[in-house]
Amino acid sequence: CGVGCLVDVKTRNNKVIELRGVKDASANKGMLCAKGATLGEILELDGRILTPRIRNKRELAFQETTWENAIAEVAGRLRDILDKYGADAVAMYGSGQLDTEGWYLANKLFKAHFGSNHLDSNSRLCMASAVVAYNTTLGSDGPPTCYDDISHSDCIFIAGSNMADAHPVTFQLIRKFRAKNPDHTLIVVDPRYTNTAKSADIYVPVKPGGDIALFHAIAKIIIAREAADTEFVERYTNNFDDYVAMLADYRLEYLAEEAGVELALIEQVADAFIKSENLLSFYCMGLGQSSVGTAKNQALIDLHLLLGQICREGAGPFSLTG
Ligand code: SF4
Structure with a gap:
């Protein structure tokens, strides 16, 4: 994975x-x-399907066939559909398991040859929001962090991810590091009290969909306490005044209500952020798989920029993928 x-x-x-x-x-x-x-x-080859199989009706059993026959059959059926119903009647669904060259050819076939725009993949549900958020906030589409950052962090913030079950190997790295570093802080944001949440020092039971309000509330507290890294912000960010003006449109109490989290608990999280020397965030589909997934990712990355918690060992946003 x-x-x-x-x-x-x-x-x-x-x-x-x-x-x-x-x-x-x-x-x-x-x-x-x-x-x-x-x-x-x-x-192992035992039990694997090594040759193409075709059935002409769903209720019939599959029959083995040659690659030549299978390809000719697929091409013929696609041709019939295209001739009868047009390019909008065909679609392709792929996945990250297709390599760059494979996707290039699939795009050529569907877009250039068939004239269909209906190509999609599980990446839409997986990395698309994270990639757009990285591009729009940092200007580059990859996480600016790596696994070694875990052992340089003093605070880890996990949102929208049940790492303990979904990324158990990475969560074990965190567990082992924390076992040797009892002062390390783990904050977990999740509407469900997951196995990841059970390991947290601070558990934040956000309302489903309340993530952006929560992140903005944390930002407001940081700014109100004059704890933003102004030098970093001035040197490396743009449009900070717009960000502050946007936050000013919302009352803290309103954001807390939207997040479904007690204001005192949000303040506790903001305190931990301010106190942290190296803050590392892990996040996954809980932020990405949403109609506002990109905005959720952006709001979290903005917190790192606000605090200058990026571009050094142990600090930064780290999106987990499937
Ligand atoms: S976490 Fe499990 S599935 Fe993912 S790369 Fe490691 S061993 Fe493979």
Whole structure:
């Protein structure tokens, strides 16, 4: 998955006989989740479909066929649909498992050849909001952070992610680091009291959809306490006055109500942010999969810019991917 664990694989007679996480890999430090640990099994050929299969009706059993036949069948059926109903009648749904070259060719085929604009992928639900937010706030579409930042942080803020279950290897890195650093602060924002939330020092049960209000409320408190990193803001950001003016449109009490969080708890989070030397944020689909997913991501990245908590070890926004 997007965590990118490295694995050592030993084979004998074309069979996987041992599979382990690479000890010094920064993503997994020797660990693997259940999916990674059983990777060897999916490399086995037993039980895999090795030839194309076709059925002419859904209720019929599949029949094995050759690649030539299968490709001709797909091309013929697409041709029929295009001739009968036009380009808007065909669509393609892909995923991040297609490489750049594969996607390029798929786009050529559907857009240039068929004249259809209906191409989409699971990336829409996964990284699209994060990428647009990075581009519009930082000017570059990748996280400015890496796994080693965990061990340089003194405060980790997790929003919209149940890392303990969904990214267990990364969460183990956090757990292990925190076990050795009892002063480390973990803040978890989630409407559900997840396994991740259970590990938090500060748990924030935000109302579903209340994330932006929460992030803006934190920003207002930071600005009101004159705790923004003004030097960083002046040197490296644009349109700060517009940001402050936008925040001024909302009363703190209103934002707290919209977030569904007690103001005192938001103040506690803002205090932890202000106190932190190195603040690292992890966030995932809870922010991204929303009609305002990009704005949620942006509002969180803006907090890092406001505090100058970026561009050094242990600090910055870190979107998790699927
Ligand atoms: S977290 Fe699990 S699925 Fe993701 S890369 Fe690591 S072992 Fe593979």
